[in-house]
Amino acid sequence: MTSDDNTVFDAIVVGSGMSGGWAAKELTERGLKVLLLERGRNVTHRVDYPTDGKPPWEMPYGGQVPEAEVARDYPVQKDCYAFSDYTKHFFVNDRENPYETTTGNPFAWIRGYHLGGRSLTWHRQSYRLSDLDFEANSRDGHGVDWPIRYSDIAPWYDHVETFAGISGSRENLPQLPDGKFQPPFQLHCVERAMKKKLEAAFPDRRLIIGRTAHLTAPTAEQTALGRARCMNRLECQRGCRFGAYFSSLSATLPAANRTGNLTTVTDAVVDSLVYDAGSERVTGVQVVDAHTLERRTHRGRLVFLCASTLASTQILLNSRSEQFPNGLANGSGMLGRNLMDHVGGVRATGTVPGFEDTYEKGRRATDLYVPRFRNVDERDERFLRGFGFQGGAYRDDWRRGTGTAGIGEAFKEQLQKPGPWRFGMSGFGEMLPDARNRVWLDSKRKDRWGIPILHIECKLRDNEMAIFDAMASDGKETLEAAGLTDVNVASNIAPPGLMIHEMGTARMGHDPGTSVLNKFNQAHDVSNLFVTDGAAMTSSACQNPSLTYMALTARAAAAAADMLKEGRI
């Protein structure tokens, strides 16, 4: 596609990951002609999963990335738990994709620039927010009020869960609403015994199976898209030939493609949006070819920014005009502010006594979840908001040999057998919106595409540190109550970004003076511009946010299509 292409698309979707895939699907299914722009390379489902199913002895270095290559190209990405020689092609090269942080405030910006984005490498945990979350800001005064409540988004959670395929159990927890679930993965009997003890000791601390975007009983719609049931390999981040976990490539983009209304262009780096002051609308998207660096403009009647929280924010900040000298749709001054992630770095582990005669088969594709129990019914004086834990039971394996004395025949034979049952879980804490946590464009440094690089300044503050401490003490208490021995808590605060739930820099709100987007993710200042990735989040809750991005995107796309048809935008 070249610059002399005069096609005016009904909609341009920027980004093909979790949110962009949904925008493309929902808009094309409503009859809109959509141009989907992806800055990275094309990835063909199944074909471009080169490490899918490969055992380590078929990898050049057993799955390890050469150390000099890690130091040169992946100094940030390497800290993601899923980064390895199996997955490195789904992570950005840090050298080619620079950003800056303020000294003393590291931020780990974990990214994947390719068709499908991070929907290929996500951890697939899928939880609804509740009114405990949507009312949180108005209750304690941090940030601004969400312009929606649970009842606004609930039907859209239903919609995206039904299509994506979320396995889970119904639990009737007000702080974690049930959804449209496929059958849950099973708990191990070790976990069932822990659950019984824990829930007897602390009735408000529930140990439930994780809600995960894996097919356990595919619907006809999912089967028709070529998706199949999960095989419990737990090698998901390499890409799954079965399409068993939800990604743009396995689900939303095939659905969008079959409408005949989707045009996908990869290697198209969006520099900025084109704004027309006369009509007060965006008229198109300024693109740089990733390889030739040639610039061109694509035209569309509306624009969905789904490039990921920080990339969408960067594009808006770089879209400057006389009317918007500080970034497009930034009349509030809130664009780039209120950056949040989740509080992480607490891992509690312990030994489960007994059960030596039991084992398992298969690598279950989800862990367990301990939903938030603090500040639900009773007010905790130590901190605002809450946290959850994610983890599971496992028998120690050969890896325990690297931490224990022993060599020779007896040592080898010991490592061939499973060790004691263990349980480990990690905390995910809510982060408050704070305007001081923000990003801006560096005025001097540009990347290879001529785009000013992002400066990120984000800091965990008092409430986050109080949550961090509480996750450590509650983690210990929780595992001990579940009957574990030798409970150990490793507390190494994760730099913001490393939980890979960055969000909030173009927040939704009622008031155009204090927020960027309205209740339909529509820019207050520009009626045909929608931002539906994590940037829209008004608060962070403590649940994994992807399901909410999906639901917000589908909801916004339906609203935008209606507005377009009715001639309101």
Place this chain on the structure above:
Amino acid sequence: MKQEQKPGLTRRDALKGAVALLGGTITAAQLGLLRQSIAAVADDAAPRYLDSKQLETVTRIVDIVIPETDTPGAVSAGVPKFIDLLLSEWASTERQKAFIAGLGAIDDRAQQAGADSFIDSDFRDQVELLRSLDREAFADGAPDTFFRGFKKLILFAYFSSKPGATQALRFDPFPGNYEPCLPLGDDDRAWFWLGYSYDL
């Protein structure tokens, strides 16, 4: 930084060490294992990073840490050559240097005990020296030692090899279902899994 070539480990040297490991007597079945072991060592391809004496030393060490039993040991699983490959193509310059220095320090320990080098010392002394290094590495409050990292490398290389994962352990590429709470049963080998990523 390819180093000077030296003659490789001979069949007789390997046999001498292996027989000593087995306590001087060998059965026909053990001899079969021994042959595999020797075949792997005597693989003609020249080492990529280590010199032949260093490869010999690594081979002996991994054989003592993970010996042949009723399942393949580290030598017949190809661990020495894999470690050589990792040093050549995967390891950072710092790690390469530390590895060579670490092997040198093991030779120094053997010399303090009166031998010319580790590989030239009596097999029983080799085992005893490695046991000492292992005890020191895992003593309470011990600083990080070369041997600790070396052992981690050996275990990774062995258990992620095909013989390690599929014979010493069990490997299930396509489990299909997740079946919790199964009895451990007669085959009580652990499942192999590498984890999401493995930090060496």
